[in-house]
Amino acid sequence: MWDDFDDEPDFEEDGEFDYRKEQERIFKHPLMKKSKEIIGLTRALVGSLDEARRELYGNIMMEDAAIMSAKFSAAENIPDYITKMENAVLMKLHAKSLNSMTYQLALEETHAEEHLELLRVAIEDFRKLFLSWITTFDSDKKSDDGWGMFMD
Structure with a gap:
């Protein structure tokens, strides 16, 4: 069981976890880079909304964008399949929500298409x-969390 860690590149010779190396790996991942781009685009759109719409939509849109990157980071930091899948589902839901908001803003003609x-x-x-x-x-790396999801 413990010998599974022998091949892990994130552990130094003395068995210590290299947080900087792991953080760097996550921040260089294309999915994290894209999520950061989405945060920037969302911030620009929200920033150009009038006050009423910014209050109505702004927090939701920024939350959706931020959660996408936060959940990616959480999923990448753990080997457990179930936890990865839970985070992936949340990423998907927030991406879809943010995408839907662009159509709401289009209906309200708040931005150029x-x-x-x-x-x-x-x-x-x-x-x-x-x-x-x-x-x-x-999917072989999973432990039952008692909720029964993603157990096959």
Whole structure:
């Protein structure tokens, strides 16, 4: 059981976990880079909303964008399949919510369609990266958390 860690590159020779190396690996991942891009695009859109719409939509949109990157980081930091899947589901839900908000803003004619399309394209790119990423999950590495989800 413990010899599984012998091949882990994030552990130094003395058995200490290298947090900086792990953090660097996560921040360099294409999915994290794309999520940071989405945060920037969302911030720009929210920043250009009038006060009423910013109050109505701004927090939701920024929360959606931020959770996408936070849940990716959480999923990448743990080998457990169930936890990875839970975080992946939340990432998907928030990406879909943020994408839906672009159509609400379009209906209200708050932005030029080109600006909203930039965020939609970034979310679509995120989705494609996400699909590749979830194939890397090892379903053999799971422990029953008592809730019965993703247990096969």
